[in-house]
Amino acid sequence: SQKIEQNSEALNIQEGKTATLTCNYTNYSPAYLQWYRQDPGRGPVFLLLIRENEKEKRKERLKVTFDTTLKQSLFHITASQPADSATYLCALGRNAGNMLTFGGGTRLMVKP
Amino acid sequence: EAGVAQSPRYKIIEKRQSVAFWCNPISGHATLYWYQQILGQGPKLLIQFQNNGVVDDSQLPKDRFSAERLKGVDSTLKIQPAKLEDSAVYLCASSSPRQGLEQYFGPGTRLTVT
Numbered sequence: 001s002q003k004i005e006q007n008s009e010a011l012n013i014q015e016g017k018t019a020t021l022t023c024n025y026t027n028y029s030p031a032y033l034q035w036y037r038q039d040p041g042r043g044p045v046f047l048l049l050i051r052e053n054e055k056e057k058r059k060e061r062l063k064v065t066f067d068t069t070l071k072q073s074l075f076h077i078t079a080s081q082p083a084d085s086a087t088y089l090c091a092l093g094r095n096a097g098n099m100l101t102f103g104g105g106t107r108l109m110v111k112p
Numbered sequence: 113e114a115g116v117a118q119s120p121r122y123k124i125i126e127k128r129q130s131v132a133f134w135c136n137p138i139s140g141h142a143t144l145y146w147y148q149q150i151l152g153q154g155p156k157l158l159i160q161f162q163n164n165g166v167v168d169d170s171q172l173p174k175d176r177f178s179a180e181r182l183k184g185v186d187s188t189l190k191i192q193p194a195k196l197e198d199s200a201v202y203l204c205a206s207s208s209p210r211q212g213l214e215q216y217f218g219p220g221t222r223l224t225v226t
Contacts, residue, residue, distance in 0.1 A: 004154075032213060043116070043203050043217030044155065089154050097167050098143065098213055102154030 002028045004103035006090060012109045019080045021106045023073040023090035030092035033066055033073050034100065038087045047088075048075075080110045114138065116218035118204050124224045130192035133221045137185070137206030143167075145215060146179055146189050147203040155203055161187065194225045 005024045013019050023033070032051045036044035050057045050066045050073070057064045063076040077084050087107045091100040117136040125131050137144050142163050147155035158177065160167040163184040172179070176195070181187040191198055201222050205215040 006154075008152075034214065041219070043205070043220050044215075045217070046214035049213055091154075093213065097160065097162075098207060098215075099157060099160055099168055100215065102156070104152070104154045 002026070002101060004028070004090065004092060004101060006088075006103040006106045008104055008106070010107040010109055012111065013080055015081060015110055015112050017080055019077040019084065019108055019110070021075040021088050021090075021108065023075070023103055025071050025092060025103075028071075028092055028101070029094075031095040032093050033064075034091045034093065035062075035064060035073075035075050036089040036091060036102075038089055038105065044089055077108075080108075082110045082112050084108060085110050116204055116206055116216055118202075118218035118221055120221055121219065122222050122224075124226065125194055127196055127225050128193040130190065131194055131223065132188050132190045133202050133204075133223075135187045135189070135204030135218060137187075137204070138208075138216055140210075141206035141208045141216070142184070143207045144181055144187050145205040145207075146187070147205065149201045149203055149220070151200070158189070191223075194223075196225050199223055199225045 003026045034049045035047045038044045048064045061078045065074045087105040089105045091102045093100045144161045146158045149155045158172045159169040159179045161181040179189045201220040203220045205217045207215045
């Protein structure tokens with residue numbers, strides 16, 4: 001069966017450092033992968049999308065990589081700030097219908 | 113532009129009771145999604161509408177859950193009768209191909225079944 005794994009343990013890092021979150025999947029051939037941010041009591045907010053034929057995408061302090069051979073995506077936040085503290089969700093999608101399958105999310109804590 | 117609206121924000125019911133959630137998507141978004149998010153987990157898609165037609169409802173427990181999107185705008189999700197394991201946040205999202213593949217989520221309805 002399809003499986004999407006994100007580190008269920010919280011990631012604690014110091015302000016200014018680079019945070020790296022992983023998303024691994026099995027039994028899935030996604031056309032694209034999305035990353036969302038979710039704050040407590042709120043719905044997820046879209047951050048970045050990367051397609052299967054793309055290796056890397058950047059947006060301001062965010063960078064996403066996608067390795068379809070390893071079946072893995074890495075999500076990086078450079079120069080992290082306490083305001084980056086949240087849960088980050090990866091989601092895999094197929095072209096047909098734009099239906100997303102979400103991972104369980106990783107909670108990031110950035111300490112000042 | 114206004115975001116996705118959901119109501120109520122919180123609901124507490126006893127098991128075997130019924131409950132309904134309402135969602136108003138972003139204006140012009142033809143695709144609407146209902147997700148269930150259990151505490152500590154990622155959202156799970158329950159049903160997807162394209163205008164007022166169902167695209168996918170393979171993970172909707174149809175013996176107790178129902179959803180409709182009359183006139184292709186607002187949508188309601190109903191649970192009847194509720195079970196303890198239905199306690200979760202119910203998220204509504206919408207999207208439009210003109211804005212890409214990203215989905216825009218509402219704040220969710222937190223349901224507690226006692």
